[in-house]
Amino acid sequence: MTGEFPPAINIPPLRNPHGITVIFLHGRGFNAQKFHGSLLQTDICNHTFQEALPHARFVFPTAPLSRASKYRRILMHQWYDGTGDWEPEARGGMQPSIEHIHGLIRSEIEVAGNDSKRIVLAGFSQGAAMAFVSSLLWDGDPLGAVVGLCGFMPLASHLLSILDDDGFAPGADDVFEASQCADARTPHQKVLDELREEAELPGTQQISDFQFLSTPVFVGHGSADREVVVQHASQAGLLLQKLGLDVDFHIYEGLGHWYSASMLRDLVQFLATQLKVQPPLG
Known part of the structure; x- marks a missing residue:
């Protein structure tokens, strides 16, 4: 039905023990059923993508209609009505999706033995x-990686x-430095407040610890992408880097x-390096 989130598709690990969980969000116009099969079966050097991560549990949610x-x-199916700020006329409705995704993260952390570092949040487009x-x-413990x-x-x-x-540049001495002004x-915090306002999420008090800074990020983009030109991926990467990620x-x-x-x-290698995932099936 319109506005409802269908049940996610859960793919168990090919091999025990369960290592990481990858929550993978499809692009607009897709759904989990259309998206997950071809992704997992993509051949990457004598292994499928799924076989290259044999201890990974995959969770594929579907956006509402x-x-x-x-x-x-x-x-x-779309996570919200819009893309980036280059299309300001088509924006809005992020709140239900963000709350749904946060709920999935909390559930998967429990499945992973309450270890948030075993959770990877990934998405396409x-x-x-x-x-x-x-x-x-995300206001919980830091995740293992974002893709x-x-x-x-x-x-x-x-x-x-x-x-x-x-004039901000991240540094160990000034990222969390308290302001001399009580309301500064x-x-x-300004960036998070803007995102919260855009997503229509409740505001929070000023915080002194930004745990997302410890979460590594993988960004991959095609040079010939005409749907989302590479400039927008570069901006995303630059923003995250300027925030200190x-x-x-x-x-x-x-x-x-x-x-x-x-x-x-490259993504498998990134996860192997950052999360010490075990090698593919051989």
């Missing part, structure tokens, strides 16, 4: 945008201008708006 302003109000925003607004393929950051230009106006906000950024020459074997191979 809603009217897409960009496509003449056609009814389709608009799903990548939701992964970025949801991870920045954005062929994606973008909503409000990227605006958020970058906030950091630039503050750090650049981090460790971003592993890759551009794939000649690739359009889709993933590739080399992209997924």
Whole structure:
């Protein structure tokens, strides 16, 4: 039904013990059923993507059906009605999706023995945008990793201008430094407040600990992507870097708006390095 979140597709690990859980968000116009099969079965150097992560549990949620302003109000699965700030006329409705994704994260943390570092939040296209925003607004313990393929950051230009106006550059001595003014906000807090306002989420008091800073990020994008041009991925990566996150950024020459074997191979290597995942089936 319109506005409802269908049950997620859960794929158990190919091999025990259960290591990490990858929550993977599809792009606009897709659903979990259409998206998950081809992704998991993509051949990456004598192994499928799933076989390359044999101890991973995969969770594929589906976005609700809603009217897409960009496509003449056609009814389709989308996480919210819009893309980035280059299309300001089509934006809104993030709150239900972010709350749903946060609920999935909490549930999967329990499945993973209450270890948030075993959770990877990933997304493709608009799903990548939701992964970025949801991870920045996540108020629990830090996740293991965040992944954005062929994606973008909503409000990227605006958020970058906030950091630039503050003359902000992250550093160990000043990221969490308390302001001399009681009501002053750090650049981090300003960015989070803007995202919360965009997502229509309740505001929070000024905080002194931004746990998302310890979560590594993988960004992969095709140079020939016409749906989401590579500039938008670059802005997303730059914003996350300016916030102080460790971003592993890759551009794939000649690739359009889709993933590739080399992209997924790099992603597996990233997860192996960051989360010490066990080797593929042999």
